[in-house]
Amino acid sequence: MHKKLLPTERKAQIIQAALQLFAVKGYENTTVSSIIDEAGISKGGFYHHYNSKEELLEDIVRMLIGDMVDIFEEIDAREDLTALEKTNEYIRKVNAYKGDKVIETAAFLSELYSGGKNVQLEKKIYDFAREHVAPVMEKIILQGVKEGTFKTEYPEEAAETYVKLFIMHQQEMTDLFYEALRERNKEILETIKRKYRFFQKLLEDTLGLEKGSLVVEEVMGGTAESMCDKIMGLKG
Amino acid sequence: MHKKLLPTERKAQIIQAALQLFAVKGYENTTVSSIIDEAGISKGGFYHHYNSKEELLEDIVRMLIGDMVDIFEEIDAREDLTALEKTNEYIRKVNAYKGDKVIETAAFLSELYSGGKNVQLEKKIYDFAREHVAPVMEKIILQGVKEGTFKTEYPEEAAETYVKLFIMHQQEMTDLFYEALRERNKEILETIKRKYRFFQKLLEDTLGLEKGSLVVEEVMGGTAESMCDKIMGLKG
């Protein structure tokens, strides 16, 4: 009946189906049976690739934020950059990356995170980030302190806190972008900008950076703004 | 067989049993059957008092942090205090409150929060705080801005962020206190102090407060320190 596929292809298929369902009903309320129906395979097939429903969730997390982590580590490895440059480079890269993807996936991701349907997913994302991103971030902070641009006595606590806030920030942003897109509402874009600015100001304040050290303009006036234009252009 | 009890008493009994089990197995992996066994009642009894397992969880959340919210609202209502005084008063009150309770409940609460066993519980606590605490906190921030002691362009974002961080901070603290108590480790107390200081410094930095505006000494040198002494006295 069905063609045999490579494990990676089947898994992609399963992930695709699962995400659609998680976005509507949430992780808890999505049954494995409904996932396999959507994916067009059998129970046995599913459990051949995944040992549990939770293992699938972990695979999804890796897919969702693995790229971001890669970007982060890649930038950190560049020895020609100062800590401040690394930070700005990361902000630029992530925004560019998200800029490409956000519009096509905003509706879906927003639905995925909304209403606390997927607490487990959010938790897993946070754990993943804490494990993979926080140590690198701490390294960069220490570099910045050594270079004299960053001022903090609490690099470790700072790194963990930023990761925490960053994850929640991302999810909130996705949500708002979708709302803006759906309701063609220019005001929401102001809210988005405010949140962005607040987050960057928090970074500047707590790291003792000089005002305007971070690439606010590029994010706000550039990527985010053009993203907004794109959104408006699509719908209006 | 069983004495009839008032609803409040029975509920307290159920909550007690449930918390013990949640601490060991987590919310998800604790069955309603095991809760009623532990509490010594029947399925019918349980569902007479609670319409669902989740409703029990919400009751537990109210029990766990309702007091804190009350303290917060009570202080906010006092019109004789400046925003800064309110903030410090709250820090003092919460630490005093926790100082009384933390030792007897640290082991249990720590177990409850550890290992991500109770994501749903944490989420519910956060939602509760966001709904009940964040608006009040924003009011206080606005008062402070008006009084000229607080400096921020983002009172709403700040309030939400503080609540977020405060909840996670509390849970981390509980965890570390228990670890310190269990292993009689003075070094962990240093970690605790660091986290406290970082959190307060974050408040000062982002609210543009003058250094030392918040009652750091009282928290660190007073309550927290004496709490540490108590802990060491108990075990060492």
Place this chain on the structure above:
DNA sequence: ACCATACAGACCGACAGTCGGTTTGTGTTT
């Protein structure tokens, strides 16, 4: 006696996960 509340426990549907068996692709032998 009456009624509402508090409780008991057999029962149900739905779910995650299992298991024995079947198909399908791929290399290997003849």
Place this chain on the structure above:
DNA sequence: AAACACAAACCGACTGTCGGTCTGTATGGT
């Protein structure tokens, strides 16, 4: 190129357990 061998992919009936329901009973107040 046909026959064989083997493993990975896949199937779907089945199971144990869970949250929740339902019908019935005991109890205390009025």
